[in-house]
Amino acid sequence: MKPTIIQFMPLPDDLVSKLTDHFEVIEVDNLDQETVDKHNEVFQRAVGLIGSGGKVNEALLARMPALKVCSTVSAGYDSYDVQALTRHAAILTNTPGALTETVADAMMALVLCAARNIPAMDQWVKTGGWHTAPEQLPLAIDVHHKKMGIIGMGRIGLALAKRAHHGFGMEIIYNARKPHKNAEQEVNAHYASVDELLTQADFVCVVLPLTDETHHLISHAQFDQMKESAILINAGRGPVVDEEALIAALKAKKIYGAGLDVFEKEPLVGSSELTTLPNVVTLPHIGSATHETRYAMKRDGVQNLILGLQGSLTENIINPEALKA
Ligand SMILES: NC(=O)C1=CN([C@@H]2O[C@H](COP(=O)(O)OP(=O)(O)OC[C@H]3O[C@@H](n4cnc5c(N)ncnc54)[C@H](OP(=O)(O)O)[C@@H]3O)[C@@H](O)[C@H]2O)C=CC1
Ligand SMILES: O=CC(=O)O
Secondary structure: OOOEEEEOOOOOHHHHHHHHHHOEEEEOOOOOHHHHHHOHHHHHHOOEEEEOOOOEOHHHHHOOOOOOEEEEOOOOOOOEOHHHHHHOOOEEEOOHHHOHHHHHHHHHHHHHHHHHOHHHHHHHHHOOHHHHOHHHOOOOOOOOOOEEEEEOOOHHHHHHHHHHHHHHOOEEEEEOOOOOHHHHHHHOOEEOOHHHHHHHOOEEEEOOOOOOOOOOOEOHHHHHHOOOOOEEEEOOOHHHEOHHHHHHHHHOOOOOEEEEOOOOOOOOOOOOHHHOOOOEEEOOOOOOOOHHHHHHHHHHHHHHHHHHHHOOOOOOEOOHHHHOO
C-alpha cells in the first residue's frame, strides 16, 4: 500500500499525478480542527503534508504522529512551529528559489507606484480629473539615482538591489544580520545599521521573515528617524512593521508614503486607514502571484515532498536537525 499524504491546497493535475505515482493523496480544504476531526484516521497515518498558509503547531502535530515531511508552498514559514516539527522528527521544506525574481519585480513596482503616484494618477484619468481639474495634477518623486535602503539582504533583497542599482542607477545600503559580500560586489551595496539606514534612505525596503526579533522592527522610533520624503516598502511580513505607528507617521507627514504588499492582519480590513490615506499603495499579498511563479512554487513543493520522503532532499530544508531527532 502506498503511504498517505495530505494536500491542503489545490494543485494542477500534472503535479497531483506526480504525487499519486508515489502516494495515496487525500485532499482536504484546510487544517482547521473540524477538518482534522472529520479526517482523523487520514491525519493519523499521513507521512506528508503539502500546502500553504495553514497553521502547523503542536496541537496539529499531536494528531499526525506519522508525519515525516511538511512541505510549504511558500518561502516564508512563520505559521509553522519549526521547533515542534523538529521535536516530532518531521522536516519542514519551503520553495524560495521559485519566487525570488517575481517578488523583487513586485517590490520594484511598489517603489515606482508609491513614488510616482501611479494608482492615484490612473484613477484621476479614469474619473475625468484630467479634463475638469488639470491644474491639480500633483507632482511626484523621482526614483532613479536615489538611495535605496534594504532591510533583509537575502534572496529577494539582492534581486531587488540588482533591479534598483543596475536598472535605476540607485545607491544601495542594506542591513541584515551579517554583511553580504556578494551584494557588496554585485551592486556596490554598503552595510549600515538599521538606524543609519533609516536616516539616509529615500526608499526603506523591508523584506524580512517574521520572527521574534523582527516583529515591529519598524515602529514609532524608526519612523521618527526617517526622512520626510522617504517611502516605506514592506513585502516581507505585515507584523514586521507596526501598522498603527505607520498610520500615525503618514498622518503626521513624518514620511512621504508607503507601498505595502503585506499587512498585520490579512486580508486588510476595509476600515483600516491605510485604505484612505493618500500616498499609500496597497497590494493583496501578491508578491509571487504570477501564473509562472505560482506553478513553479507548487512544482518545487511537490518535489520537496517526494524527495524528502525518499530521504534524498538536499536543499530547502528549514530544520535538518529533525533528521537526527
Ligand atoms: N510578499 C510576498 O508575496 C512574499 C514575501 N516573502 C517574505 O520575504 C521574506 C524573505 O524572503 P527571502 O529573501 O527569500 O529570505 P532569505 O532567507 O533569503 O533572506 C532573509 C533575510 O532577512 C535577514 N534577516 C533575518 N532576520 C533578521 C534580523 N533580525 N535583522 C536583520 N536582518 C534579518 C537575513 O539576514 P542574514 O542573511 O544576515 O541571515 C536575510 O538577509 C520571507 O521570509 C517571507 O516572509 C517571501 C516571498 C513572497
Ligand atoms: O508570502 C509568500 C511566501 O512565499 O512567503
